Amino acid sequence: MKVEIRYFASIREAVGVAAESVETTADTLAALRDELIALDAPHAQALARGRALRMALNQVMCRESVSLLDGAEVAFFPPVTGG
């Protein structure tokens, strides 16, 4: 399936792009994260396990155990600091 991925703030800077479209066989966000980590060094550094990371599926914050959906918009970003 195909998913749209968006990155924000320090994660966007580490990956080097704000958005990308990927073909994946991952069934969860965690599996997608692993696939991205395996892509190259910038992805590996940005999405590394142990790094404070939040994620959203179709613009709703979620845990990485949630199932991925075809055509979904997935976002990776650091803990938020607004207000």
Place this chain on the structure above:
Amino acid sequence: MSAASSAAARVRIQIQDFDLSAEVAALRGGHAGIGAVCSFIGTVRDRHAAGPEVGAAEPILAMELEHYPGMTEKAIEAMIDQAQQRFDIFDARVIHRVGLLQAMDQIVLVAVASKHRHESFAACEFLMDYLKTQAPFWKKEQTAQGACWVDARVADDAALARWGISASNL
């Protein structure tokens, strides 16, 4: 929807500044049933909060605010829906600025209208605690040493926990 709700958007993400008086007037909307309006404004400090002594921290020259267009608005709308379920309030407004801000600039406005003061105070604090940990905004501070992303504060998660909501479980 309460009688005090107007056609004006409850949530605005904008580059430009806002005017408290105009927003409160719009929120009240001529509704005489409102007996209390509570508002909170967050502003840009010129120093890091973490510095133990005044003057010890590097002055902040400017602050850049990034957000997630679409999700940010939806997340805050959902927070206001929750506030309306928890507290007896008529309506609320949230304005959050993005882009490049300077020290002393206004960043965020939360305003709540209710019959009695306790509900407005509580809902205003609830909305700010929620916004701090759940609304997708990110701050980057610029000092003479360079630019640096602001780290999330554990104290903000603790503030949300007061309302029985765990930030890490969302």
